[in-house]
Amino acid sequence: xxxxxxxxxxxxxxxxxxxxxxxxxxxxxxxxxxxxxxxxxxxxxxxxxxxxxxxxxxxxxxxxxxxxxxxxxxxxxxxxxxxxxxxxxxxxxxxxxxxxxxxxxxxxxxxxxxxxxxxxxxxxxxxxxxxxxxxxxxxxxxxxxxxxxxxxxxxxxxxxxxxxxxxxxxxxxxxxxxxxxxxxxxxxxxxxxxxxxxxxxxxxxxxxxxxxxxxxxxxxxxxxxxxxxxxxxxxxxxxxxxxxxxxxxxxxxxxxxxxxxxxxxxxxxxxxxxxxxxxxxxxxxxxxxxxxxxxxxxxxxxxxxxxxxxxxxxxxxxxxxxxxxxxxx
Numbered sequence: 001x002x003x004x005x006x007x008x009x010x011x012x013x014x015x016x017x018x019x020x021x022x023x024x025x026x027x028x029x030x031x032x033x034x035x036x037x038x039x040x041x042x043x044x045x046x047x048x049x050x051x052x053x054x055x056x057x058x059x060x061x062x063x064x065x066x067x068x069x070x071x072x073x074x075x076x077x078x079x080x081x082x083x084x085x086x087x088x089x090x091x092x093x094x095x096x097x098x099x100x101x102x103x104x105x106x107x108x109x110x111x112x113x114x115x116x117x118x119x120x121x122x123x124x125x126x127x128x129x130x131x132x133x134x135x136x137x138x139x140x141x142x143x144x145x146x147x148x149x150x151x152x153x154x155x156x157x158x159x160x161x162x163x164x165x166x167x168x169x170x171x172x173x174x175x176x177x178x179x180x181x182x183x184x185x186x187x188x189x190x191x192x193x194x195x196x197x198x199x200x201x202x203x204x205x206x207x208x209x210x211x212x213x214x215x216x217x218x219x220x221x222x223x224x225x226x227x228x229x230x231x232x233x234x235x236x237x238x239x240x241x242x243x244x245x246x247x248x249x250x251x252x253x254x255x256x257x258x259x260x261x262x263x264x265x266x267x268x269x270x271x272x273x274x275x276x277x278x279x280x281x282x283x284x285x286x287x288x289x290x291x292x293x294x295x296x297x298x299x300x301x302x303x304x305x306x307x308x309x310x311x312x313x314x315x316x317x318x319x320x321x322x323x324x325x326x327x328x329x
Contacts, residue, residue: 003070003311006047008035008056011075012293015300022311023049034270041065049073049307052082054287055270060086071095071310073303077102079320080213087321094320095306097299100158106289107162110208110238113262117234117283118144118206144205144232144259147171152204154197154220155211155239156182163208164190175200178211201228206236213240221245226252234260238289241266250275253282264289 005019007027019025026047028035034055035043044050044065051073052058058072058079063086072079072087077099087094116122120143127134127141134140147170153160156178167174168191177197181187187194197220201207207229211217221235222245229235235258237244246267252258253276260281266272269287276282290296306316315325 003049004047005049005051005307006043007051008040008043009033009053011051011053011300011303012297014297015304018301018304019051019307022308037062044069049310051075051303051307054081056081058082058087063087063090063092071307071316073307073310073316074320075299075303078213084321088324091324093310093316093322093324095303095310095316095318096320097302097318101295101298101302102290103158103162105292105295106159106210106238107166109264109285109289110159110163110210110236110262111166113238113264113283113285114206114208114234114236115146117236117260117262117281118146122283123280144234146206149173149205150175150203151206151208152176152195152200154178154200154207154209156192157210157212159239160210161190163210164192175204197225198228201225202230204233205230206234208236209239209243211239211243213242218242219245219248222248223251226257229258231256232259234258234262236262238264241269246273246276249273250279253279 003023005023005025007025009028010031016025037057040056040058040062044062048069049071050069053075058081060083063069063083067090069092071093072082073095074082076096079094079096082094084094120141124141150173151167153163153174153176156176160176164174174191175193175195177195177200181194182192211220220243226248244267249261250273253261262283264285265287272284290299302318306318309316315322
């Protein structure tokens with residue numbers, strides 16, 4: 001009997017074709033529908049491997065729905081919405097994708113948001129669509145310049161370095177903060193200046209978040225930090241939503257403590273704070289940092305590589321809980 005694989009949302013056809021060559025595949029064809037818990041439990045009962053995406057919440061109940069589940073194969077870098085302890089207890093491998101795949105695309109979306117909010121691109125688009133064309137040299141749609149300004153990058157991993165390379169193209173002064181300071185040679189190569197977080201916040205015209213979400217970075221940016229920023233500064237987040245206290249961000253924007261924000265990720269996805277949605281000086285994208293055709297196909301095919309390893313009885317190459325294979329006979 002062929003293995004049964006369920007895919008929770010549409011993914012690249014090339015990945016689906018590879019799976020159909022070796023297994024029976026079912027999938028949710030609606031990209032706008034995030035599976036409910038009962039739906040995920042039903043899917044788990046009916047499959048051997050669950051191929052899940054970012055917003056699928058695979059909790060203990062979903063995992064327990066099928067004691068014979070062979071793997072939870074995630075198309076995420078970190079399986080934040082998967083109960084790893086429950087999976088590990090049942091010796092179910094949880095697989096992920098390598099972070100370096102997403103470095104450039106995530107930096108690109110951060111830069112798109114930075115330019116859009118600073119130059120008021122989304123507002124201008126809405127004006128044009130409503131039939132308004134203000135005098136193009138009047139002060140009506142003035143925004144902030146980008147070239148030659150100061151950017152503060154928080155988190156200098158792969159995405160942070162990619163963002164820094166883009167900032168160099170705009171002639172920006174690049175400040176960064178990371179608990180692990182880079183080697184001096186690498187700082188020189190990227191024209192970086194390390195600073196304590198508070199000092200960076202006070203100097204930067206643009207603050208771009210690229211830190212990992214860990215307990216120490218949850219609400220890293222809240223009321224106190226907004227109080228340190230320039231009233232003309234912009235905050236960009238393409239990392240993880242809970243790094244920002246969204247209610248504090250709404251308060252800071254309403255009080256004019258900062259000039260605007262560009263957000264690809266949100267504290268309580270998929271529901272941004274309603275107060276933010278009402279603000280013209282916030283630009284939103286729905287967590288699409290990796291949404292290029294080429295990258296999404298590569299991501300889905302990495303998931304397939306992991307699944308094929310499981311089907312062949314091998315430890316998958318991107319296993320989050322490899323300890324389940326320790327001492328396995």
